[in-house]
Amino acid sequence: MIANSILACLFATVPLDPLTTRWTFGAHEPYPMYRRMGKKSTGGIEGSAKWLKDWLNWWDAKAPETMHELGLNGLHSRFYKGMGWEEEKKDFPNVQKFVRNCHANGVTALAYVQFATLYFEPMMAEIPDLETWAQVDERGEKRYWNGYYFRWLPCVTSEAWQSYIEKILEIALTDGGFDGIMFDNVFAMPCYCDRCERKFAAHLASLQDPASRFGFSSVRGIRQPRPSERMDAKDPVYQEWLRWRMGQLNEVMARFRKKIKSVKPDAIVSANAHPFRSFVNASRLSLEMISFGEYMDLFMMQSDSFPNYEKKKGIVINRVRDLKIASELGKSIVALCDANAGQYDIDESEYMRPLVEDLIWKGIPTDRTVMSPKRMPGFIDRAQVEARKPKLAELNALAAKFRAELTAPSYRPVRILYPATTLMFSKAAHDGVTATEEILLRNHVPYGYVFAKEGDAPEIPADCEVLIVADQEWLSDAQIAAIGDYARKGGHVVVTGESGLWDEHGAQRFENPLRAALAGIGTAVWRECPDSVGGSLGWRYRVEPPKDGGRALMADLQNTGWKPKVRIEGVPQFVFVEIKRMPKGCAVLFMNYNPREPVSGARVVTPSGEVAVPEFGLYRFQNINVQL
Numbered sequence: 001m002i003a004n005s006i007l008a009c010l011f012a013t014v015p016l017d018p019l020t021t022r023w024t025f026g027a028h029e030p031y032p033m034y035r036r037m038g039k040k041s042t043g044g045i046e047g048s049a050k051w052l053k054d055w056l057n058w059w060d061a062k063a064p065e066t067m068h069e070l071g072l073n074g075l076h077s078r079f080y081k082g083m084g085w086e087e088e089k090k091d092f093p094n095v096q097k098f099v100r101n102c103h104a105n106g107v108t109a110l111a112y113v114q115f116a117t118l119y120f121e122p123m124m125a126e127i128p129d130l131e132t133w134a135q136v137d138e139r140g141e142k143r144y145w146n147g148y149y150f151r152w153l154p155c156v157t158s159e160a161w162q163s164y165i166e167k168i169l170e171i172a173l174t175d176g177g178f179d180g181i182m183f184d185n186v187f188a189m190p191c192y193c194d195r196c197e198r199k200f201a202a203h204l205a206s207l208q209d210p211a212s213r214f215g216f217s218s219v220r221g222i223r224q225p226r227p228s229e230r231m232d233a234k235d236p237v238y239q240e241w242l243r244w245r246m247g248q249l250n251e252v253m254a255r256f257r258k259k260i261k262s263v264k265p266d267a268i269v270s271a272n273a274h275p276f277r278s279f280v281n282a283s284r285l286s287l288e289m290i291s292f293g294e295y296m297d298l299f300m301m302q303s304d305s306f307p308n309y310e311k312k313k314g315i316v317i318n319r320v321r322d323l324k325i326a327s328e329l330g331k332s333i334v335a336l337c338d339a340n341a342g343q344y345d346i347d348e349s350e351y352m353r354p355l356v357e358d359l360i361w362k363g364i365p366t367d368r369t370v371m372s373p374k375r376m377p378g379f380i381d382r383a384q385v386e387a388r389k390p391k392l393a394e395l396n397a398l399a400a401k402f403r404a405e406l407t408a409p410s411y412r413p414v415r416i417l418y419p420a421t422t423l424m425f426s427k428a429a430h431d432g433v434t435a436t437e438e439i440l441l442r443n444h445v446p447y448g449y450v451f452a453k454e455g456d457a458p459e460i461p462a463d464c465e466v467l468i469v470a471d472q473e474w475l476s477d478a479q480i481a482a483i484g485d486y487a488r489k490g491g492h493v494v495v496t497g498e499s500g501l502w503d504e505h506g507a508q509r510f511e512n513p514l515r516a517a518l519a520g521i522g523t524a525v526w527r528e529c530p531d532s533v534g535g536s537l538g539w540r541y542r543v544e545p546p547k548d549g550g551r552a553l554m555a556d557l558q559n560t561g562w563k564p565k566v567r568i569e570g571v572p573q574f575v576f577v578e579i580k581r582m583p584k585g586c587a588v589l590f591m592n593y594n595p596r597e598p599v600s601g602a603r604v605v606t607p608s609g610e611v612a613v614p615e616f617g618l619y620r621f622q623n624i625n626v627q628l
Helices: 002-011 033-036 050-068 085-104 120-126 161-174 194-206 212-214 236-263 281-285 289-295 319-328 350-361 382-401 401-409 427-442 477-488 513-518 547-559
Strands: 074-080 110-116 179-182 268-272 299-301 309-310 315-317 332-335 414-419 448-453 467-468 492-496 524-527 535-538 541-543 567-569 575-582 583-594 602-604 609-612 619-624
Touching: 033 050, 050 085, 050 382, 050 541, 074 541, 085 120, 085 161, 110 161, 110 281, 110 299, 161 179, 161 236, 161 268, 179 236, 179 299, 194 236, 194 513, 212 236, 236 281, 236 289, 268 609, 289 319, 299 319, 315 541, 319 332, 319 350, 319 448, 350 382, 350 583, 382 401, 401 575, 401 583, 414 477, 427 448, 427 467, 467 477, 477 513, 492 513, 492 547, 513 524, 524 547, 547 583, 602 619
Parallel strands: 074 110, 110 179, 179 268, 268 299, 299 332, 414 448, 414 467, 467 492, 492 524
Antiparallel strands: 309 315, 535 541, 567 602, 575 583, 583 619, 602 609
């Protein structure tokens, strides 16, 4: 019983209400970091500025008051950058003062803890064997963070490094007084140190029946794959290497979470990893966001996907994918989208876009730029502060007025199968999900996800009316059985491409068992040619419009016999829609990514008839009396 209580504590989600939390950004880096870089960096401060210390002194004393004035009540701020505690503790009294001032002004403060850096120049004096903590590349050289010659990357398998970070976490939560931890740059590039080679060899040796997976009866002598080699995702050693690396990173985060919760049970655990839907997360960074998310209370996701519409190519820049995934995982998310926070100016006419996008899809609205340093008296742009006050007040009024609609459960009759692990191996599977998401978003079809990890059978929710299996080549026997069982019970299924022809390890079957599982079921439709879209999901999500508007998939939905209870018509593709279940009907939330272009003639069609949607600019809420 005691053990179960501890486990519940470790994995309980700390509530952060997106409708009342307003995140911001500021001096999250220490003085030595700015000076060592000597140039403008994240946060918008010039590292060479003679007024750098004056800015930091103002920040510690006055920034919380300005946040309170604006209604900004959450942030992460500087604590540990990876320079070693002997160096960074010199700034600790100032950090403590800042945290006290935050709490006096109703601001939640998370301690910034750098995950992916060892500033070896100052650290070597404190830790003589620091080299044993560092990552090594395939040539035997130290890995550097983003090419900076003075920042090594730590090897996450180093017990000494893990223990050191645990001490840092304890200081932050006790003497520091912080409300939680925000790990920055949580990733692990491939490391070829002797320790990692031994650990991977031991992992392979622990697997049963190696001959059936790797061909050899013994795995002795097999090395970690090298990036310079041509690797197909179906290479069984390469696969297992990715699984092992993702597992190592998850184990570290599980350990850090356990430490944080043991010190302060209500502390918020957060991490800035990377955008959820990047295919290279596993191979480059050892990340698989669905399993990684188990150790988070709050996702911090930095990207350059500021909501916008590129009219020439018809591309809608947005963060809806990541916001929806975080929401379905039951996690809060701060989805940063202004690149480097203050380095670039934003168009003030577009200021409300990410804030409203956050509200609609349950992200935490964030303004990182208003608190950026300015080279002017008072160190902050008072004109900008005064201009944004009414806009933030408008956002708060919107959140309060439509609280019931915004907090209501989403209507997600269509679900996309999302086998998280194999999406990191199969580009076809990843692209199939990307294309499906884009088609559904642009055709205003309310959708969600059905998650599955490794070869586990997915739990298909009772409110799922259609399951889309979008070119998911790699499916386990258990996953295929679950899909077949869902269809036999009357569920509508759309399958594309060669879904199911390979098992979860990428081994091709002689016959496709998914075809047999769905044979003769009238509510199942299979299309050989999968959907595709151009573009990329990386630092910025740029997905091009689907060919022919995604007609084939829309026809598939109809051919299964599925009849949507709510249809959105007369709405252009640069407007996205979210539908919420209400006690006496539903609410339709519209997000216009191109408000300069008027929209008219929009309507919501239900079994009881049509409801016109008034012309709208940035957003519109529509209440409809239809039972979902």
